[in-house]
Amino acid sequence: MTRKGLLLTATTLALALGAPAMADTAQKKIALSNNYAGNSWRQAMLESWKRVTDKAVADGVVASADAFTTAENQATEQAAQIQNMILQGYDAIVVNAASPTALNGAIKEACDAGITVVSFDGIVTEPCAWRVKVDFVKMGRDEVEYLATRLPEGGNLLEIRGLAGVSVDDEIHQGIDEGVKAHPNFKIVGSVNGDWAQDVAQKAVAGILPSLPEIAAVVTQGGDGYGAAQAFAAAGRPTPIIIMGNRQDELKWWAEQRDANKYETVSTSIAPGVSTLAFWVAQQILDGQEVPKDLTVPFLSVTQDSLDQSLKDTPEGGVTNVDYSQDDAKKVISESK
Amino acid sequence: MRLINPRLALPILSLAILIVAVFWLQPRAMSYVGINLLFNLAVPIALATVAQMIIIMVNDIDLSMGAFVSLVACITAAILPGNPALGALMLLGCVLAYAALGALIEARQLPAIVVTLGMSFVWGGAGVLILPSPGGTSPVWLTAIMKAKPPLVPMAIIASLLIAGVAHLLIMRSAFGVRLRALGGNARAVSRAGRSTVRLRAMAYAVAGCFAVLAGMALVGLTTSGDANIALRYTLLSIAGVILGGGEFTGGRVSPIGAVIGALTLTLAGSFLSFLRLSPDWQIGAQGAILILVLAARLLVRQAEKRT
Known part of the structure; x- marks a missing residue:
């Protein structure tokens, strides 16, 4: 050549x-x-x-x-x-x-x-x-499905919703609704709008807590779990199972609770x-x-097993x-x- | 009488400068389609601005404009296509509610800023009740009007001219308009002249309500469906548009043509900043800066006027 x-x-x-x-x-x-x-x-x-x-x-x-x-x-x-x-x-x-x-x-x-x-x-x-x-409807349904495996007896649920009038909020809510219908031993006893922000969620939950019976679990939409946890702690009430939404502050709180008293939950978001x-x-x-x-x-889910790795990979104040x-x-x- | 009202000179100049700047940045905009794309979303804003102007003209301010236009959009998208009679009745009810608000504010001497702020939550809630999640469709005839492509001049320009013309005739040239402006200028003189101020303020609010209803309908015609949060921005945009167009907060001194120009200017300012590729972190600040710049220029013009 x-x-x-x-x-x-x-x-x-x-x-x-x-x-x-x-x-x-x-x-x-x-x-x-x-x-x-x-x-x-x-x-x-x-x-x-x-x-x-x-x-x-x-x-x-x-x-x-x-x-x-x-x-x-x-x-x-x-x-x-x-x-x-x-x-x-x-x-x-x-x-x-x-x-x-x-x-x-x-x-x-x-x-x-x-x-x-x-x-x-x-x-x-x-x-x-x-x-x-x-599939936000599935996300809401999965939350209740997870709770059904953790709490076979059922119990009272507090629902934290997102921004009113936004379709994502409507769809997740619909999924949670379907989940509760499929597991009638769960009962939604209160519902507040957390606007997907920890501070708003904390204020809203703190406002409704005094009027509520014992809460077994909190179903959320993400970005509101940490605020809910703070509100329960401030009111001096036992911490229920709070579904998390992959935010770093939520994962960090979860890891701390796990180390302190074997707290278990699940975290899902996109x-x-x-x-x-x-x-x-x-x-x-x-x-x-x-x-x-x-x-x-x-979805991107964080479980008890992947918590440490996800927390390490998620920047301070960020999301997985x-x-x-x-x-x-x-x-x-x-x-x- | 001078050919161009000095009150209008500055808004026209600001709009002209922005148009030149936008065409220079994006020559593609200099076409029939381009001009329509730049200005069609300004049509509902112009209608809302005229509505706000009428409220400001009687020395009040309406903080519920955005929520009210959103409610109208929900009614137009959710109810009007399927049940025209009920939809029209509800829209009429909205206008009557506005008139009742005006009467209440005058009869009880309540501050409009408080009443309308409170009502904004009522309108917002009603919007979510009517349309819980975004959706609905625009009535076919409405979309046909808003998306019409008349020869030579884009629909957005024709609509703007029409709104300015009708508002000008109604407010500046009719006896009815003079009485409304007098209410803002000197309410006591109006009542001494034997006119019922309650009735006049109710009329002013009803007319404003009509324009706001048209704004909501025009918006749905463009977007083709509704959302309970669709027009929240209109509250501040409409107030800014009135002031930008040469209106003042007190004394019944407003300009309908100026208000429409103000609305166009605000819309164009957004496009201008977007074509500049300005970081979003700076955009709100830059929009504010444009507003301050125009207002500062107005102050200078006013001072020069006083000296002569």
């Missing part, structure tokens, strides 16, 4: 090897439209997005992947933000929506302009968009890294792959997380087909 031939072969080989990274999406621009960044979950979500997309841009998989967060958590503002993204010429928009329905007008405008829209976590109902969703899964799904769609409109992501890869996205897509 001549030297020129060798060089040519080498070049062809290099091109062939580089091919996966130089996919059809190398020129594509993807934007993240996020409605809120004011809690640890959303901060971790944005960090995951940055970590994964920075690498994807550096590897030449996509041209850019900018993240935008609205200044206020308002659907009207996010609709305007999405309309701005249409004008900015993005090829795909990944959305964590302030409302499942109030953005539909703007999302439709984007679809009509030929833009791929992938919603996750806070999903949208507009049929032209893709949905990377979490990983903030789901934003990166949505990113890869958008990339796969732009790449021309056949992707079903509805995809389901698994996992970054998804392109292969994870392919797996989720093929499972949903």
